[in-house]
Amino acid sequence: MGVVLRFARPDDIPEIERLLAAEWLPPMAINEFLDSFWVIESEGRVAGAAGIEVYDEAAVLRSVVVAPELRGTGEGDHLVRTGLEYAREHGAKRVYLFTMHAAPFFARYGFEPVTTDDFEAAVRNSWQYVGLTERPEILKQMIPMRLIVDQ
Ligand SMILES: CC(C)(COP(=O)(O)OP(=O)(O)OC[C@H]1O[C@@H](n2cnc3c(N)ncnc32)[C@H](O)[C@@H]1OP(=O)(O)O)[C@@H](O)C(=O)NCCC(=O)NCCS
Numbered sequence: 001m002g003v004v005l006r007f008a009r010p011d012d013i014p015e016i017e018r019l020l021a022a023e024w025l026p027p028m029a030i031n032e033f034l035d036s037f038w039v040i041e042s043e044g045r046v047a048g049a050a051g052i053e054v055y056d057e058a059a060v061l062r063s064v065v066v067a068p069e070l071r072g073t074g075e076g077d078h079l080v081r082t083g084l085e086y087a088r089e090h091g092a093k094r095v096y097l098f099t100m101h102a103a104p105f106f107a108r109y110g111f112e113p114v115t116t117d118d119f120e121a122a123v124r125n126s127w128q129y130v131g132l133t134e135r136p137e138i139l140k141q142m143i144p145m146r147l148i149v150d151q
Pocket of ligand 1: 023063065067071097098101
């Protein structure tokens with residue numbers, strides 16, 4: 001059985017949560033955004049995930065993760081491109097994210113570091129923005145990034 005990228009299903013959630021928790025990424029609000037969540041399935045197991053949350057003309061890319069044994073094989077790229085395509089198709093003109101260690105990876109797609117002050121109103125109610133801005137000690141370890149989407 002090969003490696004496939006497909007939409008996430010409710011029964012994937014525990015495995016997605018495990019992948020995220022192993023990387024210290026917040027395993028939260030997956031069910032609420034399952035319609036725009038993807039997984040990489042390898043040998044019948046969930047070995048990667050990513051989600052996008054669209055808020056009017058803005059979106060938040062989140063939970064991008066690939067299992068260590070599959071890294072470097074293009075699956076992270078496939079997940080990011082799928083999420084960005086979805087955001088574009090759903091009218092997002094700007095995409096935001098928070099990352100701790102993967103800023104150089106996201107820079108490949110045109111994401112640039114910004115501050116939380118640069119986050120527009122539409123994404124300020126997102127759970128990640130609210131949660132991080134309420135916890136400055138965690139926020140200071142994060143790099144907020146923004147991509148201006150080519151239409
Ligand atoms: C970041 C992550 C998703 C990348 O996944 P991946 O499957 O290894 O990435 P790919 O194999 O698709 O890499 C695509 C390209 O990006 C490059 N790349 C991968 N990780 C990179 C990094 N951390 N910094 C810079 N470039 C990176 C690869 O070398 C590859 O380049 P190439 O096309 O020139 O060969 C993966 O390392 C991961 O899950 N990290 C832990 C979780 C994390 O930090 N997620 C982001 C939080 S929002």
